[in-house]
Amino acid sequence: MSVKTLTIDGVLVSARADETVLQVGRHHGIDIPTLCQLDGVHSVGACRLCLVEVAGSAKLQAACISPVSEGMVIQTDTPRLREYRRTIVELLFSERNHICAVCVANRNCELQDLAVRFGMDHVRFDYLSPQVEVDASHERFGIDHNRCILCTRCVRVCDELEGVHTWDLSGRGVHVRVITDLNQPWGESETCTSCGKCFHACPTGAIFQQGSTIAEIDRDRSRLQFIVTAREKKQWLV
Amino acid sequence: MELDDLEKIGDRERGSWKPCRIHCCQATGCLLTGGDVVFRRLQEAVGAPGVADGVQVVGVGCLGLCGRGPLVAVRPQDMLYERVTPDNAASIVEAIDGGQAAAAQCDTSQPFFAGQVKIACEYCGRIDPERIEASIEAGGYRALFRTLHELSPDETVAEIARSGLRGRGGAGYPTGLKWATVSKMPPGQKYVVCNADEGDPGAFMDRSIMEGDPHRVLEGMAIAGYAVGANQGYIYVRAEYPLATDRLRKAIQQASRLGLLGTGIFSSPFNFRIDIRVGAGAFVCGEETALLASIEGRRGYPRPRPPYPAEKGLWDCPTLINNVETFANVAPIITRGGAWFASIGTEKSKGTKTFSLTGDIVNAGLIEVPMGTSLRYIVDEMGGGVPGGGQVKAVQTGGPSGGCIPAEHLETTVDYESLQALGSIMGSGGMIVMDQNANMVDVARFFMGFCKEESCGECVPCRVGTVQMHRLLCRVLERQATADDLALLESLCRTVADTSLCGLGQSAPNPTLSTLRYFRHEYEALLRTGQRDDPQRSLPIVQLVTSRTKP
Numbered sequence: 174m175s176v177k178t179l180t181i182d183g184v185l186v187s188a189r190a191d192e193t194v195l196q197v198g199r200h201h202g203i204d205i206p207t208l209c210q211l212d213g214v215h216s217v218g219a220c221r222l223c224l225v226e227v228a229g230s231a232k233l234q235a236a237c238i239s240p241v242s243e244g245m246v247i248q249t250d251t252p253r254l255r256e257y258r259r260t261i262v263e264l265l266f267s268e269r270n271h272i273c274a275v276c277v278a279n280r281n282c283e284l285q286d287l288a289v290r291f292g293m294d295h296v297r298f299d300y301l302s303p304q305v306e307v308d309a310s311h312e313r314f315g316i317d318h319n320r321c322i323l324c325t326r327c328v329r330v331c332d333e334l335e336g337v338h339t340w341d342l343s344g345r346g347v348h349v350r351v352i353t354d355l356n357q358p359w360g361e362s363e364t365c366t367s368c369g370k371c372f373h374a375c376p377t378g379a380i381f382q383q384g385s386t387i388a389e390i391d392r393d394r395s396r397l398q399f400i401v402t403a404r405e406k407k408q409w410l411v
Numbered sequence: 412m413e414l415d416d417l418e419k420i421g422d423r424e425r426g427s428w429k430p431c432r433i434h435c436c437q438a439t440g441c442l443l444t445g446g447d448v449v450f451r452r453l454q455e456a457v458g459a460p461g462v463a464d465g466v467q468v469v470g471v472g473c474l475g476l477c478g479r480g481p482l483v484a485v486r487p488q489d490m491l492y493e494r495v496t497p498d499n500a501a502s503i504v505e506a507i508d509g510g511q512a513a514a515a516q517c518d519t520s521q522p523f524f525a526g527q528v529k530i531a532c533e534y535c536g537r538i539d540p541e542r543i544e545a546s547i548e549a550g551g552y553r554a555l556f557r558t559l560h561e562l563s564p565d566e567t568v569a570e571i572a573r574s575g576l577r578g579r580g581g582a583g584y585p586t587g588l589k590w591a592t593v594s595k596m597p598p599g600q601k602y603v604v605c606n607a608d609e610g611d612p613g614a615f616m617d618r619s620i621m622e623g624d625p626h627r628v629l630e631g632m633a634i635a636g637y638a639v640g641a642n643q644g645y646i647y648v649r650a651e652y653p654l655a656t657d658r659l660r661k662a663i664q665q666a667s668r669l670g671l672l673g674t675g676i677f678s679s680p681f682n683f684r685i686d687i688r689v690g691a692g693a694f695v696c697g698e699e700t701a702l703l704a705s706i707e708g709r710r711g712y713p714r715p716r717p718p719y720p721a722e723k724g725l726w727d728c729p730t731l732i733n734n735v736e737t738f739a740n741v742a743p744i745i746t747r748g749g750a751w752f753a754s755i756g757t758e759k760s761k762g763t764k765t766f767s768l769t770g771d772i773v774n775a776g777l778i779e780v781p782m783g784t785s786l787r788y789i790v791d792e793m794g795g796g797v798p799g800g801g802q803v804k805a806v807q808t809g810g811p812s813g814g815c816i817p818a819e820h821l822e823t824t825v826d827y828e829s830l831q832a833l834g835s836i837m838g839s840g841g842m843i844v845m846d847q848n849a850n851m852v853d854v855a856r857f858f859m860g861f862c863k864e865e866s867c868g869e870c871v872p873c874r875v876g877t878v879q880m881h882r883l884l885c886r887v888l889e890r891q892a893t894a895d896d897l898a899l900l901e902s903l904c905r906t907v908a909d910t911s912l913c914g915l916g917q918s919a920p921n922p923t924l925s926t927l928r929y930f931r932h933e934y935e936a937l938l939r940t941g942q943r944d945d946p947q948r949s950l951p952i953v954q955l956v957t958s959r960t961k962p
Contacts, residue, residue, distance in 0.1 A: 265871055
C-alpha cells in the first residue's frame with residue numbers, strides 16, 4: 174500500500190492511497206461536514222455538504238468519495254463552500270417539517286448541529302410544508318417522514334450491515350420517501366428483523382425508538398410535588 | 412454471410428422495385444397527423460384496377476418537414492406532397508403519369524432541404540425501416556464487413572479519432588478518445604451501450620433516426636463493439652418511444668437472423684449481441700451513470716464520476732456509452748474515411764448535427780446541417796422564419812440543460828464552443844424558436860418546472876433547489892417578487908449548478924441563467940418594490956435551532 178502526500182487547508186499531510194479526502198481530513202483534525210456519509214457503509218456523495226475545492230479541478234469534489242492522489246491541494250473551508258453548505262442546510266430545513274423544539278432528536282441531531290455550525294439563523298426559502306406521514310406501526314420503532322432528509326443511511330445499513338434490505342426508496346424529486354418492503358407499513362414488514370440499525374444510523378429524529386416521543390414520556394409529577402412541599406412546608410421529603 | 416451475400420440481398424431488393432415508388436412517411440410525427448390512413452389509401456389506390464403495375468407504396472422514416480405532415484414523396488420524380496389527407500391521397504397516384512394532384516406540393520429545392528447535408532440521416536426517409544433488405548440495398552452493413560475484415564480494433568478506433576467525431580448527446584466528448592479508453596482497458600467483459608433516452612422537450616432527432624434507419628444504429632454499435640472488445644450491446648430506449656422500440660426490435664431480429672449480429676459475424680471470430688432495455692419514464696436515466704444503474708435493474712440514480720463508465724460501467728465492467736446519433740455516424744466514417752468526415756464542419760466540431768427545429772417557425776422538422784452553419788441560416792432560411800412575418804426573439808438550444816440565445820446573436824454558428832460561449836449548449840439537438848411574444852421568464856419557469864419534476868431526488872441541491880428556484884420564478888411571474896428574491900434566485904442558481912451531483916442538477920439553472928443574462932429587463936419589469944413580507948418565511952426557525960449548545 175503506497176502513501177500519498179497532499180495539502181489540505183495549507184497543511185501538508187500523508188495518507189494511505191486507499192483513503193478518501195474525508196478520511197484523511199478527519200485523521201488530521203479537519204472536520205469536513207457530512208450528512209449522508211456513515212462509516213461502515215458505502216458512500217453515495219448525495220448530501221453535497223462535504224464538497225471541497227481541489228486545485229486544478231473546476232468542479233467541486235465530494236470528499237467522502239474522492240480518493241486521495243499525490244500532490245492534491247484541497248481547500249475544505251472557503252467562503253464559497255461555507256455559503257453553499259449553509260444554502261444546502263437551508264434547503265433541507267425548507268423541504269419538510271423540521272420543528273426542532275418538538276423533535277425527539279432535539280439537541281442530538283446532526284442536521285441541527287450543522288445549522289448551528291453554519292450560522293443558519295433563518296431560512297430564506299419558502300417552507301414547502303408537505304403533508305407527510307408518520308409510520309408508528311412497528312412495535313419498537315417508528316419513522317416520522319417530516320424529519321427525514323433522505324440521506325439513505327437506513328437503506329444502506331439495512332442492506333449492507335444487516336443484509337436484509339427492508340428499506341428502499343420510492344418516488345422521485347421531493348416526493349421521494351424511504352419505504353419498508355414494498356411500501357407496506359413498517360409493522361407489517363416481513364423482512365425487518367427489528368435489529369434497530371436504521372435507528373442508530375439516522376442522523377435526525379426521523380427514525381426513532383417507540384417510547385421516546387414527547388407524548389410517550391413518563392411524567393414524574395412527584396418531582397413537582399417535592400418542590401411544592403419544600404417551599405410550603407420547608408420539608409425536603411423524597 | 413459474406414459480402415457477396417449482402418450484395419445479392421441488395422440486388423434482389425432492387426430487382427423487386429417497381430419503376431415508381433411512393434414513399435409515405437411512417438414516423439411518429441406523420442402518423443400522429445394521419446399518416447397511417449394515408450398509407451392505406453395510397454395502397455388501395457395503387458392496387459385499384461386501371462393503375463399501371465409500375466407503382467408501389469413504401470413506408471419510410473422521417474422525411475424531414477414534420478410540421479407539414481403527413482408527407483408523401485414520389486420517386487424517381489422527386490416530388491414531395493405535404494399535409495396529405497386520406498381524401499386526396501389517391502390523387503397522388505393518379506398524378507404520376509402527368510397531371511395535377513389534389514394534394515399540396517412542397518418545393519424540394521427550398522433551403523430547408525437544399526441546406527442539409529445528411530450523414531446520420533442518410534437513409535432516413537429513403538428506405539423502409541422495417542425491412543433489413545432495404546437497408547442492405549442502400550449500403551447497410553458494408554462498413555461492419557470492412558471493419559471486421561480489413562481493420563484491426565486499434566485501426567477502427569484510429570479512424571473514428573481521425574474523423575474528429577464528438578459525442579452527439581450534448582457534451583461533445585471526443586468519440587475516438589472514449590473508444591480508445593474503453594479499448595485500452597484490460598481484456599475481459601466489456602459492454603457497448605446506446606443512449607436512446609432522448610428526453611429533452613422538443614427534441615426528436617434520435618427518435619427519427621431509430622424510426623427511420625434502425626440498422627444504421629445497430630451497425631455503429633457492432634463496429635464499436637469490435638473496436639473496444641465488447642460482445643454485448645444494450646440500447647436503452649425510453650418507453651415513450653414505442654414505435655422506435657418496435658422498429659429496433661424488428662431490426663435486431665432481422666439482423667440476427669441474417670447473422671449480422673450474434674456469433675461469428677461475417678465468418679469472423681467476432682460475436683456481438685444487442686438487447687433492448689426500455690426505460691420507465693425518468694429523464695435522469697439519460698444521464699449515463701443513472702442509465703447504467705437502470706439497465707442493471709436498479710433504481711435510476713446517478714453516481715458520482717470518476718470512475719467513468721469507460722473504466723467501471725455496467726456491472727463494474729468497462730462500458731462504452733454513446734448516443735444514437737453518434738452511432739449513426741460511425742458506418743459512414745468507416746466507409747468513407749475519417750478524413751472525409753473531418754473535412755465537413757468547423758475546426759473543433761466536425762461533421763454534421765441533426766436538429767429538431769420547432770416552436771414559432773414556418774418549417775418545423777428534422778434537419779441535419781454541417782457544423783458551423785449559422786443559427787440565422789437555420790432559422791431564417793431553412794426554417795423560413797416566424798410564421799406571419801413575426802420577429803425571432805430567441806432560440807433555445809440544449810433543452811432543460813441549455814439556454815436561450817437572443818436574436819442579436821443569431822449570426823453565431825452551431826458548434827460546441829460557440830454555443831457554450833453564449834451560455835447555451837449544443838445539447839442533443841433540440842432547437843426551439845421563440846417569437847416576439849415569448850415571455851422569457853415563463854420560458855425559464857417552464858424548464859425549471861421540467862427539472863423539478865425530473866429530479867431524481869438523490870442529492871439535496873437538485874431535489875430541493877429546483878423546487879425553490881421554480882417557486883421563485885413563479886413568484887416573479889406573479890409580480891410578487893422583490894429585488895431580494897431575484898438576488899436569492901441567482902445565488903441559488905449558482906449553488907445548484909456548482910454542487911449538484913449529476914448533469915441534470917448542474918445544468919438545471921442554465922435556462923434561468925441565460926435568460927437572466929440576455930433578458931434581465933423582463934425579470935426586473937415584473938419585480939415588486941419594497942421588502943419581502945411573506946409571513947410564512949419569517950417563521951423564527953432561529954430559536955428552534957439555536958437552543959442547541961455544543962458540549
